[in-house]
Structures are given as structure tokens and as C-alpha cells.
Amino acid sequence: MLREITLGQYYPADSPIHKLDPRTKLFTTMIYIISIFCFKGPAAFVVITVALAAVIYLSKVPFSYMVRGLKTIVFILIFAGILNLFMTPGRELVSFWKLTISYEGAKNASLMLFRMIYLIVGTSVMTLTTTPNQLTDGLEAALKPMKKIKVPVHEIAMMMSIALRFIPILIEETDKIMKAQMARGADFESGGLIKKTKAMIPLLVPLFVSAFRRANDLALAMEARCYSGGEGRTKMLPLKYENRDRITYVISIVYLVAICVLRRFPF
Amino acid sequence: MSFIEAKDLVHEYIMRDEEGNVEGVQVALDHLDLNVEQGQFIAVLGHNGSGKSTFAKHLNALLVPSEGTLYVGGMDVSDESLTYDIRQTAGMVFQNPDNQIIASVIQEDVGFGPENIGVPTEDIWARVEKSLKAVGMWAYREHSPNKLSGGQKQRVAIAGVMAMEPKCIILDEPTAMLDPDGRKDVLAAVHELNKTKGVTIILITHYMEEVVDADYVYVMDKGKVVMEGNPTGIFSQVETLKEHHLDVPQITMLAHELKQEGLPLKDGILTREELIQEIDRICH
Ligand SMILES: Nc1ncnc2c1ncn2[C@@H]1O[C@H](COP(=O)(O)OP(=O)(O)OP(=O)(O)O)[C@@H](O)[C@H]1O
Ligand SMILES: [Mg+2]
Numbered sequence: 001m002l003r004e005i006t007l008g009q010y011y012p013a014d015s016p017i018h019k020l021d022p023r024t025k026l027f028t029t030m031i032y033i034i035s036i037f038c039f040k041g042p043a044a045f046v047v048i049t050v051a052l053a054a055v056i057y058l059s060k061v062p063f064s065y066m067v068r069g070l071k072t073i074v075f076i077l078i079f080a081g082i083l084n085l086f087m088t089p090g091r092e093l094v095s096f097w098k099l100t101i102s103y104e105g106a107k108n109a110s111l112m113l114f115r116m117i118y119l120i121v122g123t124s125v126m127t128l129t130t131t132p133n134q135l136t137d138g139l140e141a142a143l144k145p146m147k148k149i150k151v152p153v154h155e156i157a158m159m160m161s162i163a164l165r166f167i168p169i170l171i172e173e174t175d176k177i178m179k180a181q182m183a184r185g186a187d188f189e190s191g192g193l194i195k196k197t198k199a200m201i202p203l204l205v206p207l208f209v210s211a212f213r214r215a216n217d218l219a220l221a222m223e224a225r226c227y228s229g230g231e232g233r234t235k236m237l238p239l240k241y242e243n244r245d246r247i248t249y250v251i252s253i254v255y256l257v258a259i260c261v262l263r264r265f266p267f
Numbered sequence: 268m269s270f271i272e273a274k275d276l277v278h279e280y281i282m283r284d285e286e287g288n289v290e291g292v293q294v295a296l297d298h299l300d301l302n303v304e305q306g307q308f309i310a311v312l313g314h315n316g317s318g319k320s321t322f323a324k325h326l327n328a329l330l331v332p333s334e335g336t337l338y339v340g341g342m343d344v345s346d347e348s349l350t351y352d353i354r355q356t357a358g359m360v361f362q363n364p365d366n367q368i369i370a371s372v373i374q375e376d377v378g379f380g381p382e383n384i385g386v387p388t389e390d391i392w393a394r395v396e397k398s399l400k401a402v403g404m405w406a407y408r409e410h411s412p413n414k415l416s417g418g419q420k421q422r423v424a425i426a427g428v429m430a431m432e433p434k435c436i437i438l439d440e441p442t443a444m445l446d447p448d449g450r451k452d453v454l455a456a457v458h459e460l461n462k463t464k465g466v467t468i469i470l471i472t473h474y475m476e477e478v479v480d481a482d483y484v485y486v487m488d489k490g491k492v493v494m495e496g497n498p499t500g501i502f503s504q505v506e507t508l509k510e511h512h513l514d515v516p517q518i519t520m521l522a523h524e525l526k527q528e529g530l531p532l533k534d535g536i537l538t539r540e541e542l543i544q545e546i547d548r549i550c551h
Binding site for chain 1: 354359365383387392
């Protein structure tokens with residue numbers, strides 16, 4: 001189960017989406033997120049779906065990769081969906097046994113599901129087509145103004161990219177420790193919430209110890225390779241806007257305007 | 268002056284309690300003397316806790332001497348203004364391949380060092396290509412390090428150091444966590460760099476087999492150099508090695524025992540071929 005987390009998993013391919021500047025992708029993703037949370041009406045829904053489908057098609061990343069991120073939250077999705085479905089008061093739609101589904105409930109649940117799914121799939125497009133380093137470079141550039149108020153932007157970006165690099169390693173390690181503890185009779189599955197939480201302690205302690213050791217090793221390795229913060233560093237992939245980025249900016253603004261217009265005149 | 272010159276080198280780890288009072292002192296390097304010439308392939312042997320890693324970290328200015336002096340490429344490691352020049356001259360490869368790869372794509376990791384020292388963008392790419400090709404990992408440049416084997420990761424780490432164009436590479440037990448195949452690949456890559464690029468190599472290891480092809484061997488114990496010489500010379504002293512808790516290569520051990528049983532073999536046989544030759548010689 002743990003291995004299926006796709007957060008920060010880059011899928012190498014030669015596509016126009018991969019080639020976009022990470023700042024462009026960050027901006028577009030923001031616009032997209034705004035659009036899925038403030039759209040109104042079926043026409044806007046169609047616009048969003050077509051836009052997402054077009055981007056997925058252009059990215060050349062297999063569709064199965066996109067939805068893989070969903071698997072990990074399937075449970076949350078179902079749970080939140082059911083809650084919304086039955087708990088929203090309003091006009092009765094169907095009713096059986098002691099449960100009623102209201103018209104509003106059905107609407108809320110489907111809207112919520114749509115937003116969650118589109119959010120995950122949409123942001124996966126970005127993380128799958130952008131290497132973590134590019135992503136953090138983009139963030140660093142986008143947050144640059146905050147340097148003026150002494151926010152350590154470079155350090156934050158570096159921390160993020162290292163975190164992304166080590167997520168899969170730590171997940172694998174958790175898996176290993178879990179199996180090692182189970183081999184010695186540890187039980188992570190049965191019992192109530194408290195018992196289960198207690199069972200996590202022999203898992204978390206070795207995991208933390210090893211994470212600190214790794215952090216120490218990594219710091220040494222970075223120092224040995226002359227790392228000394230953001231000052232005086234050059235970039236292997238300097239951020240540079242191309243025409244495709246300008247076009248993308250224009251398209252995403254047109255897209256946002258369209259969503260806003262459809263919000264005023266929903267049909 | 269030699270390329271690396273350690274004189275009376277002492278390093279003490281000072282253990283402190285929570286208030287910062289000195290609790291104890293661990294002498295890790297004890298008046299160590301050592302010289303290495305440019306272009307040599309040096310092996311450093313020693314059992315656990317003999318101070319090998321401590322010495323390696325001095326070569327890279329990650330630690331500074333408590334007493335004595337150490338010069339790397341003519342630069343004094345105690346001089347803080349030279350720290351980054353020293354790290355550029357003497358690159359370091361560590362034991363755990365996972366904990367020294369910083370980026371999530373191979374080529375970006377190899378570019379990390381050059382980025383830090385401010386190499387212009389186009390040159391970084393040229394260096395990345397050159398170093399990845401030198402260790403035979405060019406085909407994997409766009410892969411994620413998580414999908415590589417230990418030996419491949421270690422070769423990427425070596426490429427990452429190579430991209431900084433150092434005169435010397437120090438490898439601290441680079442093969443300790445690898446399987447035999449990975450070990451062979453990494454060793455081959457290191458020898459290749461030594462031969463074709465003239466990079467000085469300092470290989471710290473536990474595996475006696477890896478020492479056989481070195482130009483010169485140092486054996487450390489309790490922070491001192493206790494034996495030095497070429498591999499044949501070192502391995503002919505099986506008993507002394509045992510005193511320092513070291514084993515000799517299996518073939519050398521076999522030859523040694525055969526000799527003790529009365530076969531007139533020569534000392535310091537290192538390879539299977541040599542042993543076969545010797546036995547041939549005796550039989551005829
Ligand atoms: N950070 C530290 N603080 C205190 N003592 C240390 C520290 N690092 C190493 N030592 C001690 O210094 C001595 C030399 O350690 P070092 O790591 O250099 O040995 P080594 O030859 O590399 O051993 P190994 O073969 O296990 O890697 C050991 O006795 C060790 O316990
Ligand atoms: Mg060591």
C-alpha cells in the first residue's frame with residue numbers, strides 16, 4: 001500500500017508539458033485549482049474537463065499514472081462522499097429504510113467528489129511532468145520577493161527537494177522495519193485505535209533514528225561537494241521563459257476569464 | 268612536497284555532556300604520518316574504529332586537525348579560507364549510496380557539485396556528460412536514483428565527485444553495502460579513473476581483495492599507521508596483519524598455510540594465477 005504514493009514521482013517523457021517552465025506550470029496549476037473551486041454550471045464543468053483532458057493528452061503520461069494518486073485516498077473519498085450524501089438536509093430525493101438522500105446532498109457529494117478527484121489528478125499532472133528540482137526551482141523563483149522580508153527561500157526550496165527525494169526511501173524503510181517487527185511477532189493490524197497507535201511506537205522509533213542518521217550523512221555529503229547555501233551557485237537548468245510559456249500564460253488567463261464569465265451566466 | 272602530506276596528525280573527539288563540560292576524549296588519530304604522490308592508487312586498511320574515516324574527513328576539510336599538519340595539494344586544511352578549494356581538489360565518496368545522492372534525477376545530482384562552485388551552465392552539462400560516461404552511467408542520466416542498484420548508485424556518486432574535476436578522490440568503504448557484482452563494477456570504475464584521468468585515489472576498505480591492485484597500502488590501527496608498503500610486501504606478513512585484526516585475501520592465506528606445511532612457495536602471493544604459477548614451478 002505504502003508504495004503507491006505517487007507524490008513527487010517524476011515520469012520522464014518528451015512532451016510540450018514537460019518542456020514548460022516550472023513557473024508557468026505552477027501558475028497554471030493555481031489557476032486550475034481556483035477554477036475547480038469557483039466554477040458554476042455544467043458548461044463550466046465541460047470546459048474544465050476538456051482542458052484537463054487536453055493537458056493529460058499532451059503530457060504523454062499514461063492515464064493510469066494520473067489516477068494512481070487517487071488510490072491512496074479512495075477511502076477518504078468514499079467516506080466523505082457518503083457523509084455528504086446522507087447528512088445534508090434538504091428536499092428529499094430518495095428515501096429507504098432510515099436513510100434519506102436529499103437533492104442537496106446528492107449535489108454536494110458529487111461536487112465534492114469531482115473537486116477532490118480533479119484536484120489530485122490536476123496536481124499530479126504537474127508533479128509527474130516536472131522534476132522535483134525544477135519544481136523547487138520554480139517555487140524558489142516564485143517566492144523570491146519574500147527574500148526581502150528575510151524568508152530563507154533558497155533553503156526552503158532545497159529542503160523541499162530533499163524531502164521529495166527521500167520520501168520513497170523512507171517509505172521503503174518503513175516497509176522493511178514493519179516486516180522485521182512482524183517477523184518478531186509485532187501486530188499492527190488488530191485491536192482498537194489505542195492499541196494500534198501503541199503498536200506504531202516500535203515502528204516510529206527506529207524510523208526516526210535512521211532518518212536522523214541519514215540527515216547527518218547527507219549534510220556531510222553536501223558539504224563535501226562544496227554546498228554553502230544559495231550564494232554564488234549557478235544553475236544547471238536556469239529558468240527561462242520561451243514562447244510556449246507566454247502562450248500558456250495567455251491560454252490560462254483566457255481560461256480563467258471564461259470560467260468567471262460562466263459563473264456570472266451559468267448554463 | 269607530496270600531494271598529500273600528513274605530519275604528526277592528531278585528532279581528538281571531545282565528548283561533552285549537556286552542560287558542555289568535557290566528559291571524555293577519544294583519540295582517533297594519534298600522530299599519524301603519511302605521504303601520497305599525485306596519481307597514485309592508495310589503499311588504507313584497518314579494522315573497525317582504527318580512525319580511517321576520521322582521516323578521510325580531514326582530507327576533505329570536513330574535520331580539522333587537533334594537532335599536527337595536513338597539506339592537500341599544497342593547501343593547509345586548517346586554513347578556513349581554503350576549505351572550498353580543498354573540497355574541490357579532494358572529492359569524497361561515502362559508504363551509503365542512498366545518503367549522498369541529493370537530486371531525484373541522476374544528471375541533476377551529478378550537476379550539484381559544479382552548481383555549488385559556480386560553474387557556468389553550459390560547462391556543467393559538458394562536465395556531467397563527461398563524468399557519467401567515465402563511470403558508464405550515461406545511459407541512466409534521466410533515471411531516478413531510487414531505481415538503480417547499489418553499485419550503480421555508487422558509480423553515480425563517483426560521477427558526482429568527478430564533475431567537480433578533483434585531483435584526488437577519497438572513497439570511504441564505497442563497496443561495504445554492495446553485492447559482489449556491484450563491488451566489481453565500482454572498483455573497475457575507480458581503477459579506470461586512476462589510469463585514464465590520472466586521478467589520485469585513496470581507497471579505504473575492509474575487503475583485502477580490493478587492495479591487491481593498489482600501488483601502495485597503509486594499514487592503520489588505533490589512529491596510527493602500523494604497516495605500509497606495496498601489496499605483496501604487506502600480504503607477505505600474514506602474522507603481523509593478524510595482530511592488527513586483519514585477514515589476508517583467501518588465496519594469500521591458502522599459500523601461507525601451504526608454505527607452513529612445507530611447500531617452498533614465495534611470500535605474498537596475491538592472485539590465483541600467481542599461485543598456480545608457483546605450484547607449477549615447484550612441480551617441475
Ligand atoms: N563523532 C564522533 N564522536 C566521538 N567519537 C568518534 C566519532 N566518530 C568516531 N569516533 C571514534 O573515533 C575512533 C575512530 O573512528 P573512525 O570512524 O575514524 O574509525 P574507522 O576506521 O572509520 O572505523 P570503521 O571501519 O568502523 O568505519 C573510534 O574509536 C570511534 O569510536
Ligand atoms: Mg569508517
